[in-house]
Amino acid sequence: MSxxxxxxxxxxxxxxxxxxxxxxxxxxxxxxxxxxxxxxxGHLTEGVMLAxxxxxxxxxxxxxxxxxAPDAALASVASAIIMVLGLDGSTAVDSVISTSIAVAVxxxxxxxxxxxxxxxxxxxxxxxxxxxxxxxxxxxxEIWQYIAIAMQGLRIAIPAxxxxxxxxxxxxxxxxxMPAWLSDGMxxxxxxxxxxxxxxxxxxxxxxxxxxxxxxxxxLACINELTLIGLGVIGVALALIYLTLKExxxxxxxxxxxxxxxLGDILNDY
Amino acid sequence: MAEKITLSKKDRMKVCWRHQxxxxxxxxxxxxxxxxxxxxxxxxxxxxxxxEDQIAALKRHMEFYNTHPYVSSPVMGVTxxxxxxRANGAQIDDVAIQGVKVGMMGPLAGVGDPxxxxxxxxxxxxxxxxxxxxxxxxxxxxxxxxxxxxRYAFMWYTQEFGYKxxxxxxxxxxxxxxxxxxxxASILGMFIIGALVQRWVSISLTPIVSTVENDAVNIIDFSxxxxxxxxxxxxxxxxxxxxxxxxxxxxxxxANLDSLIPGLLAVCLTxxxxxLLKKNVSPIVIIIGLFIVGIVGVLLNIM
Numbered sequence: 125m126s127x128x129x130x131x132x133x134x135x136x137x138x139x140x141x142x143x144x145x146x147x148x149x150x151x152x153x154x155x156x157x158x159x160x161x162x163x164x165x166g167h168l169t170e171g172v173m174l175a176x177x178x179x180x181x182x183x184x185x186x187x188x189x190x191x192x193a194p195d196a197a198l199a200s201v202a203s204a205i206i207m208v209l210g211l212d213g214s215t216a217v218d219s220v221i222s223t224s225i226a227v228a229v230x231x232x233x234x235x236x237x238x239x240x241x242x243x244x245x246x247x248x249x250x251x252x253x254x255x256x257x258x259x260x261x262x263x264x265x266e267i268w269q270y271i272a273i274a275m276q277g278l279r280i281a282i283p284a285x286x287x288x289x290x291x292x293x294x295x296x297x298x299x300x301x302m303p304a305w306l307s308d309g310m311x312x313x314x315x316x317x318x319x320x321x322x323x324x325x326x327x328x329x330x331x332x333x334x335x336x337x338x339x340x341x342x343x344l345a346c347i348n349e350l351t352l353i354g355l356g357v358i359g360v361a362l363a364l365i366y367l368t369l370k371e372x373x374x375x376x377x378x379x380x381x382x383x384x385x386x387l388g389d390i391l392n393d394y
Numbered sequence: 395m396a397e398k399i400t401l402s403k404k405d406r407m408k409v410c411w412r413h414q415x416x417x418x419x420x421x422x423x424x425x426x427x428x429x430x431x432x433x434x435x436x437x438x439x440x441x442x443x444x445x446e447d448q449i450a451a452l453k454r455h456m457e458f459y460n461t462h463p464y465v466s467s468p469v470m471g472v473t474x475x476x477x478x479x480r481a482n483g484a485q486i487d488d489v490a491i492q493g494v495k496v497g498m499m500g501p502l503a504g505v506g507d508p509x510x511x512x513x514x515x516x517x518x519x520x521x522x523x524x525x526x527x528x529x530x531x532x533x534x535x536x537x538x539x540x541x542x543x544x545r546y547a548f549m550w551y552t553q554e555f556g557y558k559x560x561x562x563x564x565x566x567x568x569x570x571x572x573x574x575x576x577x578x579a580s581i582l583g584m585f586i587i588g589a590l591v592q593r594w595v596s597i598s599l600t601p602i603v604s605t606v607e608n609d610a611v612n613i614i615d616f617s618x619x620x621x622x623x624x625x626x627x628x629x630x631x632x633x634x635x636x637x638x639x640x641x642x643x644x645x646x647x648x649a650n651l652d653s654l655i656p657g658l659l660a661v662c663l664t665x666x667x668x669x670l671l672k673k674n675v676s677p678i679v680i681i682i683g684l685f686i687v688g689i690v691g692v693l694l695n696i697m
Contacts, residue, residue, distance in 0.1 A: 147463055148414045150541050153515075155522045159534040169529040176526030176533060180594050183519050186511035194678060229685065233678050246421035250428040250456070253419070257452035260445050262435050265452065269432040272419035305692050312697050313688025315596035316663060320680050322587050322595070323667035325512040330668075333577070334584040341588025346656050352521050352589070359585035363578045 125165070125212070130288045132164035133208075134281050137201045141280030142273050144197035144239060152197035154178035161204035167211050174207050174221050175200075178228055181314065184321025185232075193324075195235025197280050203228040205287045206295060213296030219307060223299055226310035229317070238279045246272050337362060398482050399441055401474055401557075408436040410553050413470055416463050425460035437474055441481035451477070454488045461499035462506025467549040469498045471556020479560075505576050513583040514544070520590055595660035598648050601696055605644045613638050 125133075136157065143152035150156055155175045162171010178200055185193040203224040210220035249272045256264025326338070337359075344350060344358065412433040419428030431452060438451045461469065472494055480486040518537050525533030614632045619625045633639070651658050670680055691697030 142418075145420055146415060146417050148545065150538060153519065153537070155519060155526060155534045155537045159526070159531070168531065172526045172531055172534060173529045176523040176528075179519050179523040179526065179537075183516045183523075183590070184512070186507070186515070194681070226685070229681055236678070243420055243422055246419050246428070247423045249419055250421050250424060253428050253431065254453075254456055257431065257449065257456050260449040260452065262439065262448075262452075265428070265432055265435065269415065269418055269428055272428065273415060276418070306689060309689025309692040310685060311688070312691055313685035315598075316684045316688065317681050319591065319595045319660065319664045319667050320677050320684070321516075322591050323664050323671055324677060325516065325583065325587050326664070326668050327671050328512055329508050329580040329583050329587075331580070334580050337581050337585040338588040341585035341590075342592045342657065342661055343588075343655070345589035345592035352517070352524060352593075355586065355589045356517055356582075359582045359589075362585060363581040366581055367574055367578055 125208070125288055125292075129165050130285065133161055133205060133288055134285050136160045136164060137284035138277040138281040140197040140201050141277040144195060144235070144280065145242070145276045146273070152200065154182055154196060154200035157197065157200035158204040158207075161201065161208065165208040167208055170207060170211060170217055170221065171204060173217075174204060174224055177221065177225055177314075178203065180318050181225070181228070182232075182321065183318065184323070184325045186324075193236075194229075194232035195239055196232065198235030198238065198283065199228040199232035201280050201284050202231045202287055205284060209287075209290065209292040209295040210299050213292040213299075215296050215299050220299065222311045222314070223302065223307055225314050226307070235280070238283075239276075242276050242279050245275065249275075337366075399478070401437055401440060401478055405436055405440050406474065406553065406557060407550075409433055409470060409474065410467070410550050412436070413467060413549065413553070414463075416466060424456070424458040426463075426466075427456050427459050430459045430466075431455040433470065434473070434477075437477060441477055447481075450488075454491060457492050457495075459495055459499060461503040462510065464510055464545060464549055465502040465506035465552070466499070467553040468556035469495055469502065471553040471558075472498065472560060473556075474553075475557050475560035505579070508576060508583055509579040510545075513579050513586065514541075516583070516590060517586055520586075520594065591660050591664050592657040595657070595664060597659040597663060597697070599646070599651070599659070599696060601647045602644045603647050603650060605642050607642055608638045608640070612636075613641060 139151040140157045143149055158171050158175035158178060159168070162168045162174070182196045182199070185196055206227055207220050207224040210224070211217070249268050253265045253268050256268070330338070340362065341355065341359065344355060412435070416426050416429035416433060420426060421428070434455050438448055442448045442451055473491060476486050476491050476494065518540055522533040522537030525536065614629055614637050616629070619629060667680055671677065688697065
């Protein structure tokens with residue numbers, strides 16, 4: 125890789141690292157990070173394909189409260205770099221992408237530990253900010269806020285820079301040395317891993333009232349003509365219908381019925 | 395009365411821009427406090443000219459704070475309104491300001507997580523991914539642009555909303571509206587997750603459950619193929635009329651399951667993982683476990 129490519133990759137990695145904690149612009153999401161790395165390294169199409177597959181795996185990964193999810197930032201950046209190295213060493217596209225995805229999982233765990241370390245290191249940083257507040261120094265607070273963000277950026281940028289200097293021949297050899305059962309198994313496993321993200325989401329939102337909608341979504345998705353946008357429209361419509369019915373059912377039966385069964389409420393009125 | 399100090403639209407926009415970096419110094423001690431204090435600095439500079447007041451303001455905004463980073467915007471709006479009142483001499487003490495922040499952050503986080511992380515991101519992400527998997531650059535662009543437009547519009551307008559209605563927002567939100575939004579988001583989320591489980595969780599079992607010998611008259615006789623278009627046409631016609639290509643027809647276990655409903659195994663797996671997560675099994679352990687299952691499945695030739 126040329127110096128410029130490495131520099132650009134490190135910048136992308138830095139943005140992804142920042143976003144891993146900020147969670148605003150979404151540079152850390154595979155869909156964005158892998159695409160950008162593909163772009164700066166001249167493997168845009170492959171980057172986009174990797175991005176799509178990884179994104180599906182990471183759909184339900186989210187930081188909730190103080191809990192930290194598997195780290196999408198390191199997973200997407202590092203697996204994209206490995207993909208680029210593999211492609212530069214002229215390994216077949218399909219096998220490079222599926223192996224990169226498999227590598228992403230242990231990396232997301234490693235990233236999880238790194239982010240926990242950074243969030244602990246941020247404690248002394250806010251103490252310095254406390255000191256700034258004590259003296260009424262706006263500058264101190266601002267500068268240390270930037271330092272804290274930069275620390276999160278470096279969390280991904282440093283491993284990315286190190287990875288870039290691994291010779292692509294070494295990566296190619298490692299990829300080719302991987303027995304077929306291992307890479308096939310990883311691909312099969314990868315197909316199932318998406319379920320973990322969904323399960324995390326379900327556990328957050330599932331109530332007696334919402335389970336039927338899960339079933340509806342599942343069954344309607346079997347109709348292949350329905351695109352995701354179409355399904356989204358059905359979902360919004362169902363939610364609106366349900367809330368409206370629930371409200372009217374609730375008010376006509378004296379507001380005492382939060383049974384989650386609007387039909388029952390209507391029947392009760394007879 | 396002396397002229398009232400107010401925050402201009404420009405001040406509020408500055409705060410809103412900075413507010414995006416709320417989580418930058420996220421720490422295990424007081425969580426988003428540093429980022430919050432950083433965000434509100436433009437307002438403090440404008441409202442308090444006296445050094446002591448500035449110090450007091452900075453200190454009260456270094457207190458514990460943690461919520462979803464986007465729905466933090468209405469909280470910021472309300473806080474700005476309160477600080478403005480205070481700077482103009484109203485009796486609003488530190489406890490009141492911290493009380494509003496803490497009082498709003500809990501319930502709002504309960505809306506932000508399902509609405510953004512578990513509804514909007516899976517939907518936009520899956521939409522983008524479905525384009526991206528075939529190498530279409532439109533997928534990532536769509537995801538990035540839509541997400542950021544929606545996000546920033548949300549942050550700005552809810553901050554303005556909070557600022558305008560001031561403290562009355564707290565009463566507003568504890569009413570029915572917040573509950574309804576949460577529930578609507580959960581319904582949409584569950585519906586979409588159901589669809590995504592069917593579409594994107596892939597498990598496929600390879601064992602053959604039955605192999606049937608096809609009746610000889612129903613097998614396409616390829617020995618008659620002499621390379622002419624006419625022969626090819628007749629073969630295609632035979633195939634079209636439902637004749638078999640091979641001597642035997644095998645039915646895989648997967649085809650049998652699919653005839654019940656496609657994706658049955660996927661939904662069973664998902665529910666099983668839900669149960670494991672409820673038993674406090676770490677998601678990382680489950681992910682690694684699934685890879686092991688995949689490898690073993692391939693080795694045993696069943697997946």
